[in-house]
Amino acid sequence: MDKTRALKASVAISPNALRGLPAGRKTLTVTYFSNWDKTEVVIEFREYGSDAKVLTEIISGIISIRIKVNESTYPVPLDFQLKTKKSNTSMSSTVMKETYCSFWDEKTSTFSTSGLSKVKEDDSSISCHSEHTTSFAILLQVTELPTQISxxxxxxxxxxxxxxxxxxxxxxxxxxxxxxxxxxxxxxxxxxxxxxxxxxxxxxxxxxxxxxxxxxxxxxxxxxxxxxxxxxxxxxxxxxxxxxxxxxxxxxxxxxxxxxxxxxxxxxxxxxxxxxxxxxxxxxxxxxxxxxxxxxxxxxxxxxxxxxxxxxxxxxxxxxxxxxxxxxxxxxxxxxxxxxxxxxxxxxxxxxxxxxxxxxxxxxxxxxxxxxxxxxxxxxxxxxxxxxxxxxxxxxx
Incomplete structure (x- = not known):
């Protein structure tokens, strides 16, 4: 069995990204959560008019990444991969779907895509690049189109x-x-x-x-x-x-x-x-x-x-x-x-x-x-x- 296929998440940080950090004791903390317990989170992305019905769900676990030098946290660019699950939302000819690399913004208490880009996507996982370290997840946006356009x-x-x-x-x-x-x-x-x-x-x-x-x-x-x-x-x-x-x-x-x-x-x-x-x-x-x-x-x-x-x-x-x-x-x-x-x-x-x-x-x-x-x-x-x-x-x- 290929062990990499069993991984639910992986992180890659370039040595060049770490060279810019100040001198001191460096620690990397990576935490993976299978479920997101912040039930108050409501995410709506509306792009096809105010009549569009939009549902956004988390289709991966949550990976939290922190890099500290002594006791201070520093953002560094990195790549991560998360295993995804299939959506429970039924798809029809008038529904569009899109996946996004996202992070939890503690200032606004919502997910954001700022500073992230999708690198690769297949049926079971999505790879992303980020310019900072925080808690990441993969979102699926399902949009029911408000018109007869399939x-x-x-x-x-x-x-x-x-x-x-x-x-x-x-x-x-x-x-x-x-x-x-x-x-x-x-x-x-x-x-x-x-x-x-x-x-x-x-x-x-x-x-x-x-x-x-x-x-x-x-x-x-x-x-x-x-x-x-x-x-x-x-x-x-x-x-x-x-x-x-x-x-x-x-x-x-x-x-x-x-x-x-x-x-x-x-x-x-x-x-x-x-x-x-x-x-x-x-x-x-x-x-x-x-x-x-x-x-x-x-x-x-x-x-x-x-x-x-x-x-x-x-x-x-x-x-x-x-x-x-x-x-x-x-x-x-x-x-x-x-x-x-x-x-x-x-x-x-x-x-x-x-x-x-x-x-x-x-x-x-x-x-x-x-x-x-x-x-x-x-x-x-x-x-x-x-x-x-x-x-x-x-x-x-």
Whole structure:
């Protein structure tokens, strides 16, 4: 029999981690508890809306690790492995589960994941890395989804997001490369706006793919969420600039030659800064969701993004209607008042401009109720492919 398989817990500390400790008598104390007797502990992680039913249970024993030099306790980085048990919670197609490395925070009397990351997981055990020494356990979060979106749908949506975002990133790189290659394109005000929108969206999508799941270290995860918050606000800022500039070019022809670029730069890159700073200042310790480096959806932080996004979508939707009417009238006049031709031209113009001005993000707001699955798929497809649509509009049309 392999003795390591019978172990319920193991700890590994690098000699380099101990060299930084002060001189003195060093002692290592490791205690293992089969059960957690703090029955008052209630843990709830809500990520899928306030209607989600969430249960978090401990699926391992508790391992307590203390390193002392003389009589003082010192934190050191270490790796530990805990044997896990199967959950008693029945799983269905509308239930999602996630395991977490956690420690007991004596200051808050609750479990926390700060400073911990999951290294390896199999059917019977989970290995974790910690930046400190304390009491550790493995938690299982079971979430009953509040909508008709099944676990399989979430997996498909996640796969679509990754694949389509890669397509979008490639298209944005080509778009930016084309604008940078030719001086006449690089210096035109309209193309400068296009380039800034492409750059902000490219940075947001790359960071989203790389960092949104790096939730092991709370500080790192919060920094990623802050950066994503800023970048996506910048995307909406530049989409607003696209709408305003198009409005001035088409509707307000007189005076459209004025240099508005400093104002546009302030809207695109400047306005998101105070929004992120204020929201982070108010909710820094609870800024992110528990298992992703994005805004917390249960304590109001998400509205620091959703609020400005809704305002931009509303403004651009109004501008889209006005621009569509102008295209319709102009096309009808050119074609001797042929209403059919004017309507076709107007619809074509609106369809082309819709992804450019961010109107497709409305699908995300409509993803509730019985039609949630349909709108979730539409939202993922159109939002993930926004960079590809930008390439099509800027470089091919």
């Amino acid at each position: 676990h399989n749908d979430y997996k498909i949506l996640d796969m679509l997001t990754n694949i389509l975002s890669c397509v979008s990133i490639s298209a944005l790189l080509i778009t930016i490369g084309i604008f940078m290659m030719f001086r006449t394109l690089r210096t035109a005000e309209r193309n400068i706006i296009h380039t800034n929108l492409a750059v902000s969206l490219l940075a947001a999508q790359v960071l989203f793919l790389i960092g949104v799941d790096l939730s092991g270290n709370k500080l790192t995860c919060t920094i990623i969420a802050l950066t994503l918050h800023y970048l996506y606000l910048a995307v909406f800022g530049w989409m607003l600039v696209e709408g305003l500039d198009l409005f001035y070019k088409i509707v307000k022809v007189y005076g459209s030659e004025q240099n508005r670029l400093p104002i546009y730069l302030g809207i695109g890159w400047g306005i998101p800064i105070p929004i992120v700073i204020v929201s982070a200042g108010i909710r820094f310790n609870s800024y992110t969701a528990i298992s992703s480096c994005w805004l917390n959806m249960t304590n109001g932080v998400i509205w620091a993004f959703a609020g400005p996004a809704c305002i931009v979508i509303l403004i651009n939707s109004v501008l889209l209607v006005i621009i569509g009417r102008i295209i319709y009238r102009s096309s009808s006049a050119v074609n001797n008042m042929n209403n059919t031709t004017g309507l076709r031209a107007s619809l074509r113009g609106v369809l082309i401009l819709t992804p450019l001005l961010g109107s497709t993000w409305i699908f995300g707001l409509l993803a509730i109720g019985d039609a949630a699955v349909i709108f979730q798929y539409l939202f993922v497809i159109f939002s993930s492919l926004q960079g590809f649509f930008i390439f099509m509009i800027y470089c091919l049309f």
